[in-house]
Amino acid sequence: AQSVTQPDIHITVSEGASLELRCNYSYGATPYLFWYVQSPGQGLQLLLKYFSGDTLVQGIKGFEAEFKRSQSSFNLRKPSVHWSDAAEYFCAGGIFGNEKLTFGTGTRLTIIP
Amino acid sequence: DTGVSQDPRHKITKRGQNVTFRCDPISEHNRLYWYRQTLGQGPEFLTYFQNEAQLEKSRLLSDRFSAERPKGSFSTLEIQRTEQGDSAMYLCASSSGGGGVETQYFGPGTRLLVL
Numbered sequence: 001a002q003s004v005t006q007p008d009i010h011i012t013v014s015e016g017a018s019l020e021l022r023c024n025y026s027y028g029a030t031p032y033l034f035w036y037v038q039s040p041g042q043g044l045q046l047l048l049k050y051f052s053g054d055t056l057v058q059g060i061k062g063f064e065a066e067f068k069r070s071q072s073s074f075n076l077r078k079p080s081v082h083w084s085d086a087a088e089y090f091c092a093g094g095i096f097g098n099e100k101l102t103f104g105t106g107t108r109l110t111i112i113p
Numbered sequence: 114d115t116g117v118s119q120d121p122r123h124k125i126t127k128r129g130q131n132v133t134f135r136c137d138p139i140s141e142h143n144r145l146y147w148y149r150q151t152l153g154q155g156p157e158f159l160t161y162f163q164n165e166a167q168l169e170k171s172r173l174l175s176d177r178f179s180a181e182r183p184k185g186s187f188s189t190l191e192i193q194r195t196e197q198g199d200s201a202m203y204l205c206a207s208s209s210g211g212g213g214v215e216t217q218y219f220g221p222g223t224r225l226l227v228l
Binding site for chain 1: 117119144146148153154155156157158161168169171204206216217218219220221222224
């Protein structure tokens with residue numbers, strides 16, 4: 001079965017510190033992968049996506065993610081977080097010919113001064 | 114490009130009542146999706162349309178749920194005889210139909226509370 005797993009329910013980091021949010025996937029074929037961010041009570045905003053090609057993808061707001069086939073991972077990183085990055089982050093996957101996205105359960109990011 | 118819009122943003126209803134939500138996709142996006150998100154969970158796929166045709170429905174979409182996209186533009190999601198378990202955020206997304214997995218752009222959601 002297709003699945004996306006986010007092992008960390010909640011992460012707390014200090015403002016200015018680096019960040020890495022984990023995402024693991026399980027698909028029979030190479031999936032398309034996305035990271036979305038959701039602020040409280042809001043919809044989802046796309047941060048970045050991986051379809052093919054370069055395994056290191058750049059997104060908005062200074063985020064990047066690296067696709068690692070050997071580890072079935074697509075971790076999200078940011079070198080220096082800002083207080084405004086506090087939100088819920090979702091990893092999602094899909095495959096060619098199957099239109100629905102499968103989401104992880106999300107990681108809530110808290111930023112402390 | 115004004116983004117995906119959803120109406121209403123919030124809905125409180127009593128158990129047993131019917132509710133209807135509307136989604137307006139990004140103009141010229143021919144694919145439209147509905148997802149449901151419960152507290153502490155990621156969104157779960159409900160159904161999707163290619164133009165006016167409903168091409169896939171999740172098992173989560175019980176007989177009390179019906180979705181339409183009559184002219185291939187906006188879509189409605191109706192829940193009949195609401196139950197407390199229907200309380201959730203209902204998210205709509207749209208994408209262009211270029212083939213394969215396209216980026217889905219989400220609306221702000223409709224939060225439903227069934228009392």
